[in-house]
Structures are given as C-alpha cells and as structure tokens.
Amino acid sequence: MVMPAESKHRWHADDARDLQREDHAWPRYEVIDGELLVTPAPRRIHQFAIGELHLELGTYLRGNREVQVWLSPADVQLEPDTTVQPDIFVAPRGERGMGWIGIRSLLLAIEVLSPASLKHDRSIKRRFYQRHRVGEYWIVDTDAQQLERWLPDDARPEIMTDRIEWTAPGATAPLIIDLEALFAGCAEL
Numbered sequence: 267m268v269m270p271a272e273s274k275h276r277w278h279a280d281d282a283r284d285l286q287r288e289d290h291a292w293p294r295y296e297v298i299d300g301e302l303l304v305t306p307a308p309r310r311i312h313q314f315a316i317g318e319l320h321l322e323l324g325t326y327l328r329g330n331r332e333v334q335v336w337l338s339p340a341d342v343q344l345e346p347d348t349t350v351q352p353d354i355f356v357a358p359r360g361e362r363g364m365g366w367i368g369i370r371s372l373l374l375a376i377e378v379l380s381p382a383s384l385k386h387d388r389s390i391k392r393r394f395y396q397r398h399r400v401g402e403y404w405i406v407d408t409d410a411q412q413l414e415r416w417l418p419d420d421a422r423p424e425i426m427t428d429r430i431e432w433t434a435p436g437a438t439a440p441l442i443i444d445l446e447a448l449f450a451g452c453a454e455l
Contacts, residue, residue, distance in 0.1 A: 276300035277297045277300055277301060277302040278297060278300075278347045280347075293305055293306050293307070294338070294339060294351055295349075296349055296350050296351055297347070297348055297349050298348055298350065298390050298391065298394050299348070299390075299394070300347075301390065303386050303390065303391075305380070305382055305383050305386075306382050308378075308380050309380060310455050311408050311452050311455045312353075312378050312379075312380050312408070314451060314452055314455055315378045315406055315408050315448065315452055316337070316353050316354060316376075316378055318448055318451060319354055319376060319378075319406070319443070319448070320335065320337055320354050322441065322443050323335040323354065323356065323374075323441065326434070326437070326441040327356070327434060327437075330434060330435075330436050330437060331359065331436065332358060332359060332434070332435045332436040333356050333357065333358055333359060333373060333434050333435055333436065334356070334357060334359050335354065335355070335356050336354070336355050336356075336357065337353070337354055338351040338352060338353050338354070338355075339351050340355075340366050341366050342355065342357075342366055342369050342372070343366070343367065343369075344369075344370065344371070344372070344394075344398045345398070348394075350391065350394065352372070352375040352376060352377060352391075353376055353377050353378050354374075354375075354376040355372050355374060355375045355376065356372065356373045356374040356434065357369045357371065357372050357373060358371060358373065358435075371398070371399075371400075372395070372398070372400040372401070373400070373401040373402070373434070373435065374400070374401055374402050374403075374404070374432065375395050375400050375402075375403050375404070376403075376404045376406065377391060377403075377404070377405055377406070378406040378408065379405060379406065379407045379408065379409070387405055388405060391403075392405070392416055395416070396416065396418050396419075396420070399418045400418065401417075401418075402415055402416065402417060402432065403415075403416040403417075404416075404430070405423070408449065408452045411427060411445075411449040411452075411453075412425050412426065412427050412445075413425075413426040413427075413430055413445055414426075415430065426445055427445060427446070428444075428445055428446050429442055429443060429444055429445055429446070430442075430443050430445060431443075
C-alpha cells in the first residue's frame with residue numbers, strides 16, 4: 267500500500283504580513299522556521315502585566331542613548347523570512363528611518379503567557395531567541411506568579427518570584443522589578 271507523502275506548507279514572513287490587517291492588531295501572526303504562529307487577542311491580565319513591565323523599563327531606560335524599549339505589535343526579523351513580535355523588547359538604538367527592519371539583535375525579549383501562547387512562548391520562541399543569542403528572554407507566568415529568565419546557553423530557566431534585576435548597556439545601576447507587587451496587581455483583576 268502506498269501512502270501519500272505528508273505535505274506541510276512552509277510559511278514566510280511576507281505571508282504573515284499579508285494576513286495581518288492594518289485596521290486590526292489581532293490576531294497576531296509570526297513565522298519561525300516556516301511555522302505560522304497565530305495568537306488571538308490577549309486577556310486583561312496579560313495587558314496589565316505588559317503595561318506595568320513596559321512602564322518600569324521605559325522609566326529605567328529614559329535618557330539611555332544606547333538602547334530603547336518597544337511594545338508589540340512590531341515585526342522583528344532576526345533572520346530572513348522570519349518575523350517575531352515579542353510582547354516587550356529592548357534593542358540597540360538603530361539608525362533613524364530604518365523601521366523594524368533596522369533591529370538585528372535583542373538585548374531582552376519578554377513574553378507574558380496566555381493560554382493560547384503558552385506552548386509557542388515556552389518552546390518555539392524560546393529556542394529561537396536562544397539561537398539568536400538574545401541577551402535575556404523572560405517568560406512571565408501571571409497564573410503561576412513567576413518569571414522564567416532564560417539566557418542563551420541555558421538548559422533550564424532561573425525561576426523568579428519576588429524580584430528580578432536587569433542592567434542595560436550604558437546604565438550605571440540595575441533595574442529592580444518587584445515581581446510580588448506585579449503579581450499582586452494581576453491578582454486584583
């Protein structure tokens with residue numbers, strides 16, 4: 267008996283851009299290694315956590331001429347034919363007018379877990395960010411009230427529940443984020 271060969275469509279970054287409607291931020295489309303990742307609109311708790319983390323990072327990085335913090339949606343291409351949209355990311359300041367295409371490396375990428383993104387964030391995206399030597403990858407789990415810090419060569423994450431420290435290039439002191447306060451705010455939603 268002859269079995270037909272399984273044919274798997276290989277997605278490209280242009281495919282994701284074609285699917286994304288400019289008048290809708292969701293669903294979000296990303297492509298990693300030819301696989302299309304589709305994420306529906308996030309929960310309120312997800313948006314709260316992103317807002318709080320972005321505020322902390324933005325305040326900390328204000329005046330830093332070397333790096334800048336960004337929010338998704340933003341098509342970041344760390345390799346050809348791949349596009350990712352971390353919830354929050356810190357990148358070296360690029361040339362003016364280059365847009366997202368000018369971002370070629372990330373110092374920090376943050377994903378806040380949602381039920382629909384959990385598998386992708388913890389496996390496909392983590393491996394992708396590690397492969398591209400992203401300085402740190404944080405997975406924020408608001409349900410478990412913990413943050414996983416992944417470094418490029420880690421086989422296992424460092425689990426944080428009370429606070430996390432991160433020092434940006436050009437900074438004289440680390441940013442200290444009170445995770446207990448962040449998760450307490452999440453629990454109130």
